[in-house]
Amino acid sequence: MLRELFHFFVTPCPKTYRRLGYLSGLIAIQGRYKRVADHWRTHLDNSRQLILHAAAQTPQRNKVVVIGSGLLLDVPVEMLAKQFNTVILIDIAHLISVRLLCMRHSNITLVEHDITGLAEALLSYRRGESLPRPQAGLPAVAQNADLIISCNILSQLAITPAQYLQQHFVVDGERLANWRQEIIFNHLALLTEQPGQRVLLCDVFHDYLDRNDNLLYREDMLHGIKIGDPEQQWRWSIAPEGELDASYRLQATVSGFSNWSWP
Numbered sequence: 079m080l081r082e083l084f085h086f087f088v089t090p091c092p093k094t095y096r097r098l099g100y101l102s103g104l105i106a107i108q109g110r111y112k113r114v115a116d117h118w119r120t121h122l123d124n125s126r127q128l129i130l131h132a133a134a135q136t137p138q139r140n141k142v143v144v145i146g147s148g149l150l151l152d153v154p155v156e157m158l159a160k161q162f163n164t165v166i167l168i169d170i171a172h173l174i175s176v177r178l179l180c181m182r183h184s185n186i187t188l189v190e191h192d193i194t195g196l197a198e199a200l201l202s203y204r205r206g207e208s209l210p211r212p213q214a215g216l217p218a219v220a221q222n223a224d225l226i227i228s229c230n231i232l233s234q235l236a237i238t239p240a241q242y243l244q245q246h247f248v249v250d251g252e253r254l255a256n257w258r259q260e261i262i263f264n265h266l267a268l269l270t271e272q273p274g275q276r277v278l279l280c281d282v283f284h285d286y287l288d289r290n291d292n293l294l295y296r297e298d299m300l301h302g303i304k305i306g307d308p309e310q311q312w313r314w315s316i317a318p319e320g321e322l323d324a325s326y327r328l329q330a331t332v333s334g335f336s337n338w339s340w341p
């Protein structure tokens with residue numbers, strides 16, 4: 079708890095993102111990772127390998143951009159810093175541990191940026207208005223990358239905005255579902271516009287399993303949006319029994335593409 083409070087107060091993070099709950103979410107990921115690191119290892123290794131494979135295939139290595147760099151658990155950042163002239167890491171915030179690591183490399187730039195373009199509009203949203211439109215955009219420094227990596231972020235993009243709306247307003251379920259799809263679609267459209275090689279790593283399903291491995295519930299994390307047949311797919315034990323609840327565990331299915339394009 080003290081550790082969480084420390085990070086909450088010392089991490090540089092725009093006020094808007096704090097108010098929407100993004101920073102607390104990022105700190106919570108760090109807490110969960112510390113508790114269940116062994117269960118995440120295969121997923122993190124697979125993600126790093128796929129990124130390195132994509133980097134090896136990238137003919138020109140001037141700039142690499144990572145969207146959703148977070149705690150850099152699934153990003154081989156030191157290798158990328160060796161292989162590319164410039165590394166741009168984009169997330170809502172960058173915790174102290176990430177800042178200390180990146181200070182060792184003069185070619186890494188950290189950017190605090192809301193990749194959905196929704197944060198400001200959400201805070202000024204009023205009841206009865208149409209929901210704000212996502213406007214995914216890259217900061218100038220991240221334009222024209224040779225390699226761009228959407229790093230296990232796609233399924234997360236709609237979660238915090240939808241939670242904020244549900245906490246403060248009554249929003250029709252179908253309207254919210256369409257809006258979630260629009261946010262995901264908008265991110266994929268942003269990736270499509272990029273000139274370089276595009277890595278897409280994302281969790282596509284969340285399975286809730288009981289002690290006997292019976293499937294209790296499957297959640298479609300992309301809300302019906304099809305991203306194509308993955309080059310690689312694996313399971314990620316996000317929360318073993320006891321982490322969320324004593325009676326079930328949560329396992330994701332992750333899809334990986336080293337050069338994604340619309341199917």
Ligand SMILES: C[S@@+](CC[C@H](N)C(=O)[O-])C[C@H]1O[C@@H](n2cnc3c(N)ncnc32)[C@H](O)[C@@H]1O
Pocket residue numbers: 100104107145146147148149150151152153168169170171191192193194195229230231234235
């Ligand atoms: C599941 S984590 C990805 C894991 C991360 N690559 C790592 O190694 O720690 C999702 C990341 O997306 C970030 N994120 C969520 N919504 C975002 C947004 N609208 N703009 C930028 N980053 C966002 C979160 O802060 C978090 O770091």
